[in-house]
Amino acid sequence: MKRVCIVGISGKLGRYMLRHALDRGYQVHGVCRAESVGKLADMADRITLFPGRTDDRAVMAAALKGCDGVLAVLVPWGTSGYSTNTADAVLDLADPGARLIFSCGWHITMDGKDRLSRSLRLQLAVFRPLLRLFRIADIGDQERACRHIFDSPRDWTVVRGSDLEEGESEGLPVWADHVDDPAIAHNRTRRIDFALFMVDALANPALIRRAPAIASCRA
Numbered sequence: 001m002k003r004v005c006i007v008g009i010s011g012k013l014g015r016y017m018l019r020h021a022l023d024r025g026y027q028v029h030g031v032c033r034a035e036s037v038g039k040l041a042d043m044a045d046r047i048t049l050f051p052g053r054t055d056d057r058a059v060m061a062a063a064l065k066g067c068d069g070v071l072a073v074l075v076p077w078g079t080s081g082y083s084t085n086t087a088d089a090v091l092d093l094a095d096p097g098a099r100l101i102f103s104c105g106w107h108i109t110m111d112g113k114d115r116l117s118r119s120l121r122l123q124l125a126v127f128r129p130l131l132r133l134f135r136i137a138d139i140g141d142q143e144r145a146c147r148h149i150f151d152s153p154r155d156w157t158v159v160r161g162s163d164l165e166e167g168e169s170e171g172l173p174v175w176a177d178h179v180d181d182p183a184i185a186h187n188r189t190r191r192i193d194f195a196l197f198m199v200d201a202l203a204n205p206a207l208i209r210r211a212p213a214i215a216s217c218r219a
Contacts, residue, residue, distance in 0.1 A: 001068040001099070001202060003027040007054050007090065008073035009047075010036035013103065016195030017071050022046060024199065031063045055085035061093045069099040069202040076141040079132060087145035091152050099208075100149075100156040101201045103194070106179045106187075107139070108146045108160055110211040115180040117187075150211070157201045158211040161194050162187045173197050175212035184215035193217075 004021055008014045009030030018040075021028050027048075030040070034051040052059030054072070064070060072090050074083045090100055107116060107124055116124075124139065131137040149156050162184065169192050176184050197214050201207050 001026065003029065003067045004069040004071060004202065005029040005031065005063050005067040005094075006071045007031045007060070007063075007086065008075065009049075010039045011073060011075075012191055013073055013195055013198075014071075015040070016192045017198055018043060018047065020196055020199040021071075026069075029063045029067055031059060053082075055082050055089060057089050057093065060086075060089040064090070064094045064098075067095060067098060070094050070101065071198050071202070072100070072102045074102055074104050074142055074145050076137045076139055076145075079135050079138045079141075081138075081141055081144075083138075083141045083145035084148060087148050091148065091154055091156075094154070097155070099202050100154055101198050102146070102149055102156065102158045103198060104142055104146055104158055104160055106160050106162055106213060108143060108158065108211065110146075110150050110158070114178045114213075117180075146211075155208050157204075157207040157209070159194070159198055159201065160211055160213040162189050162213070162215045164189055164191045164194060166191055169193055169196065171217045172200060173214040174217050175214045177210070177212070179213045181213070184213055186215055186219045189214055189216050 004026045006014050006017050010032035029048050031050050031054050050063035076083045128139045167190050173189050173193050
């Protein structure tokens with residue numbers, strides 16, 4: 001793998017993925033809103049940026065062309081299907097054979113066998129309608145986006161992140177098929193290590209068409 005595209009490169013997770021990708025010698029294309037380009041000024045000479053929304057298919061087509069892998073952050077901002085349209089753009093426009101890695105939250109389930117904690121169920125029950133009411137975000141949009149991914153024959157992985165925290169790397173996170181697995185019950189991951197798992201998944205065929213739930217390797 002020589003070239004990867006980071007979709008949502010200007011956010012905290014995207015910038016960490018950028019660092020890991022450059023450390024591994026990848027050429028990097030990045031997609032971010034035009035107003036966020038300045039956040040990447042210190043890396044401008046090392047990456048190729050494509051300013052625009054990640055659900056803009058023209059921008060995405062240009063950014064994804066020639067990329068062997070894609071790292072996409074699915075953020076359900078607004079109520080216009082931002083996550084779903086972003087996921088569909090990646091699935092439809094990425095080069096044939098490209099490795100596709102998506103990020104989402106623990107509430108996503110691929111097979112319906114995940115047992116969410118009581119606190120997470122409560123948070124979803126409270127915030128899901130409020131966020132949509134005030135048109136801030138649509139949690140259901142991320143769920144629909146992931147369903148489109150799960151139904152795709154592409155070589156995808158959906159990485160489900162636990163509660164994120166800042167700090168120095170603790171190493172590659174551990175993962176499980178379901179969020180209630182005791183190995184990840186501590187429910188925390190350093191953001192830098194979430195990004196590490198995303199980049200590492202590009203070269204891990206064991207994760208193809210799986211939805212690993214991850215947490216820190218240090219319980």
